[in-house]
Amino acid sequence: MGRLNSPEELERFRSEILSQRDVRQPLITVCGGTGCHASGCHQVVDAFRKVMEQHAQGNGVGLRVTGCHGFCERGPLVVIHPQKVFYQKVKPEDAAAIFEKTVLKGELLEHLLYDHPATGEKIGKEEEVPFYKKQMRIIFGNNGSIDPQRIEDYLAVGGYRALAKALFLMKPQEIINEVKKAKLRGRGGGGFPAGVKWEQCRNAPGEIKYVVCNADEGDPGAYMDRSLLEGNPHSVLEGMIIGAYAIGSHEGYVYVRNEYPLAVENIGIAIRQARDLGLLGRNILGSGFDFDVKVSRGGGAFVCGESTALMASIEGNVGEPRAKHIHTVISGLWERPTNLNNVETWANVPVIIDRGADWYTQIGTEESKGTKIFSLVGKVNNTGLVEVPMGITLREIVYDIGGGIPGGKKLKAVQTGGPSGGCIPESLMDLPVDFDRLTEVGSMMGSGGMIVMDESTCMVDVAKYFMNFLKDESCGKCTSCREGTKRMHELLTDITEGRGTLEHIDLLEELGWVTAEASLCALGGTAPNPVLSTIRYFRDEYKEHILNKRCPAKVCRALLKYRILSEVCTMCGRCAKACPSGAISGKVKTKKQEGIPFKIDQEKCIKCGMCFEACKFKAIEVE
Amino acid sequence: MDVSAIDAIIERYEANPSAILAILQDIQAKEKYLPKEVLEHVGERLRIPLNKIYRIATFYRAFSLQPRGRHEICVCLGTACHVRGAPRIVDQLNLQLGIRPGETTKDRQFTLETVNCLGVCAAGPVVAIDGQYFGKMSPGKVEGVLKQFRSREKERVDGKA
Numbered sequence: 001m002g003r004l005n006s007p008e009e010l011e012r013f014r015s016e017i018l019s020q021r022d023v024r025q026p027l028i029t030v031c032g033g034t035g036c037h038a039s040g041c042h043q044v045v046d047a048f049r050k051v052m053e054q055h056a057q058g059n060g061v062g063l064r065v066t067g068c069h070g071f072c073e074r075g076p077l078v079v080i081h082p083q084k085v086f087y088q089k090v091k092p093e094d095a096a097a098i099f100e101k102t103v104l105k106g107e108l109l110e111h112l113l114y115d116h117p118a119t120g121e122k123i124g125k126e127e128e129v130p131f132y133k134k135q136m137r138i139i140f141g142n143n144g145s146i147d148p149q150r151i152e153d154y155l156a157v158g159g160y161r162a163l164a165k166a167l168f169l170m171k172p173q174e175i176i177n178e179v180k181k182a183k184l185r186g187r188g189g190g191g192f193p194a195g196v197k198w199e200q201c202r203n204a205p206g207e208i209k210y211v212v213c214n215a216d217e218g219d220p221g222a223y224m225d226r227s228l229l230e231g232n233p234h235s236v237l238e239g240m241i242i243g244a245y246a247i248g249s250h251e252g253y254v255y256v257r258n259e260y261p262l263a264v265e266n267i268g269i270a271i272r273q274a275r276d277l278g279l280l281g282r283n284i285l286g287s288g289f290d291f292d293v294k295v296s297r298g299g300g301a302f303v304c305g306e307s308t309a310l311m312a313s314i315e316g317n318v319g320e321p322r323a324k325h326i327h328t329v330i331s332g333l334w335e336r337p338t339n340l341n342n343v344e345t346w347a348n349v350p351v352i353i354d355r356g357a358d359w360y361t362q363i364g365t366e367e368s369k370g371t372k373i374f375s376l377v378g379k380v381n382n383t384g385l386v387e388v389p390m391g392i393t394l395r396e397i398v399y400d401i402g403g404g405i406p407g408g409k410k411l412k413a414v415q416t417g418g419p420s421g422g423c424i425p426e427s428l429m430d431l432p433v434d435f436d437r438l439t440e441v442g443s444m445m446g447s448g449g450m451i452v453m454d455e456s457t458c459m460v461d462v463a464k465y466f467m468n469f470l471k472d473e474s475c476g477k478c479t480s481c482r483e484g485t486k487r488m489h490e491l492l493t494d495i496t497e498g499r500g501t502l503e504h505i506d507l508l509e510e511l512g513w514v515t516a517e518a519s520l521c522a523l524g525g526t527a528p529n530p531v532l533s534t535i536r537y538f539r540d541e542y543k544e545h546i547l548n549k550r551c552p553a554k555v556c557r558a559l560l561k562y563r564i565l566s567e568v569c570t571m572c573g574r575c576a577k578a579c580p581s582g583a584i585s586g587k588v589k590t591k592k593q594e595g596i597p598f599k600i601d602q603e604k605c606i607k608c609g610m611c612f613e614a615c616k617f618k619a620i621e622v623e
Numbered sequence: 624m625d626v627s628a629i630d631a632i633i634e635r636y637e638a639n640p641s642a643i644l645a646i647l648q649d650i651q652a653k654e655k656y657l658p659k660e661v662l663e664h665v666g667e668r669l670r671i672p673l674n675k676i677y678r679i680a681t682f683y684r685a686f687s688l689q690p691r692g693r694h695e696i697c698v699c700l701g702t703a704c705h706v707r708g709a710p711r712i713v714d715q716l717n718l719q720l721g722i723r724p725g726e727t728t729k730d731r732q733f734t735l736e737t738v739n740c741l742g743v744c745a746a747g748p749v750v751a752i753d754g755q756y757f758g759k760m761s762p763g764k765v766e767g768v769l770k771q772f773r774s775r776e777k778e779r780v781d782g783k784a
């Protein structure tokens with residue numbers, strides 16, 4: 001296919017693609033996201049290929065490796081179309097049976113169906129699985145049906161229709177008005193109205209302007225942007241082109257983490273394909289509008305997710321933020337007006353233009369419209385990516401979609417917003433999730449990480465974890481952030497190792513306030529959140545560490561003591577074998593000899609927990 | 624690393640000084656570290672002072688100025704992995720290999736690294752060795768995983784001999 005020179009040619013090409021596709025024809029889709037990749041989806045794909053090559057009817061069946069479906073916990077995922085049979089935890093050796101029984105005969109394979117963790121009920125179709133049922137997948141939904149490396153698949157689901165509409169039926173200002181009317185807010189964390197930002201950039205003086213896509217998703221425990229860029233890169237690209245046209249920019253950048261090799265590859269392929277079809281580059285679709293995109297790979301610095309640091313990094317400098325007395329929409333990349341939005345924000349744009357702001361604003365709360373993708377991880381049954389309408393409660397996300405806490409444990413808190421966010425306690429689980437409500441309770445939306453914590457998670461340890469992260473990632477430019485995060489980490493370490501006093505808590509609160517007030521960028525500005533929010537909601541747990549030198553969640557190693565219950569010990573010797581420091585002594589009981597129950601020498605014990613893991617009889621107690 | 628290979632990387636970015644990050648990344652990917660002579664050469668070609676190159680090379684986590692081991696062990700310390708016990712995996716690797724994160728074993732077989740998040744949270748705690756993922760790790764599984772790489776190493780050496 002050559003260049004498409006008009007919207008009519010685009011539509012003709014689309015009909016051509018659709019005419020070659022028969023939705024009734026059997027199709028096997030295998031999730032190819034990084035989560036499923038880690039659980040071995042490529043071997044499954046190879047197995048399917050082999051089965052289909054050898055089978056006489058193999059030719060009539062399609063096989064597609066798609067983007068992330070979101071339900072990473074149960075990967076590798078396979079969906080059989082047109083019936084939409086949903087198989088989970090598929091192994092390469094299942095391929096032959098799936099092909100012969102399900103694809104050819106329509107029979108279900110019981111052992112691969114999803115079984116409800118609470119009721120044990122088997123569920124056959126993707127949309128009936130509770131994990132998907134309460135979601136609203138307007139941005140993420142196409143991931144599961146398209147091969148991200150084929151632009152034809154994106155066109156088949158209506159891709160680039162919004163671009164044609166924007167270029168030929170709308171003026172730039174009309175596009176901006178539509179985005180403003182949709183009340184689209186930045187999904188990267190700040191929640192700034194995207195339409196307002198676009199307008200400021202459009203009105204900024206200067207001929208050369210840039211648009212940037214921030215895909216430097218550094219929040220630990222968050223991977224929704226990666227899955228979008230990996231699974232549906234054209235939707236992000238289409239959003240950027242529409243944005244560039246509205247703003248009057250001809251050059252764009254995608255700044256993506258180098259730790260995401262598949263995302264880097266797929267966005268690169270998408271850019272080349274779009275260029276070949278005339279959807280990117282000179283004279284897009286014959287409209288006279290020029291715009292091209294380059295990919296810039298990040299160097300693994302968390303602070304580069306901050307807009308000014310990111311721009312410095314694209315310029316080939318050290319990624320240090322600068323003061324924003326003059327905003328980046330006036331003077332950003334190479335001191336030109338620059339509009340930066342994150343991956344998910346850009347992916348929302350084609351949907352808004354295609355279906356209109358009136359439709360879009362029906363979803364969500366008064367001030368937060370549309371949906372948000374969260375990465376639901378930690379101590380939760382259904383780990384994965386979930387897209388929900390704004391305003392849904394945390395409880396619905398954790399219990400209805402997430403399937404509750406594993407092992408029958410009790411929910412303790414949900415951490416949102418990554419290292420800049422806070423911990424929301426169980427008592428606030430009925431809070432509707434939107435930008436403003438989360439900020440009110442001392443956390444924030446952030447980019448969408450949602451880490452579930454149960455009673456075996458220590459909140460002081462969590463605060464220490466984030467502070468350790470932030471002290472490493474602080475670029476060091478502002479004293480308040482460089483020193484503040486370090487000192488807060490020291491204070492928290494003291495508490496977790498039994499050296500804490502009540503003054504430590506006061507000092508943490510004071511330091512937190514100074515760090516937030518005196519730092520230039522959002523990294524320092526929000527760095528104390530994990531500490532302050534845990535003190536706010538879990539002060540008793542801090543006190544327990546300080547006053548009684550006890551870690552109620554049994555996490556802080558220095559405060560733990562491992563002990564073998566001699567009445568339970570079967571004298572098997574597994575623990576002594578596992579112990580790396582030779583701290584366990586006793587005598588193995590056999591048919592021939594009497595044993596001696598095993599004992600831990602506390603002096604030698606390094607508290608690694610190997611014995612605890614090795615014991616099959618729950619004879620080891622942690623206090 | 625020979626000069627022509629570095630020049631080829633530099634040419635890929637038309638010797639553009641603002642592409643310094645990408646150039647260093649490509650060298651790092653190829654050599655697994657940034658040798659001093661290479662940095663000097665890059666500086667001359669791009670007309671960037673050596674101190675600025677070192678500033679970049681030491682600022683970003685992705686770069687290493689020290690040679691790396693044959694196998695790179697990367698323990699994910701993302702929040703999800705952390706609450707599921709990732710620090711204990713690091714302790715166990717430390718015990719088995721005698722190296723701390725950032726260090727390489729004396730025999731240059733293993734380099735231990737930690738990463739802030741690999742985005743494979745469902746499988747946490749996760750360890751990636753040479754890009755291969757090992758999910759649902761526990762301290763007890765560490766030895767078995769290391770063994771796989773040690774025996775592969777043995778096969779390689781035996782094969783050569």
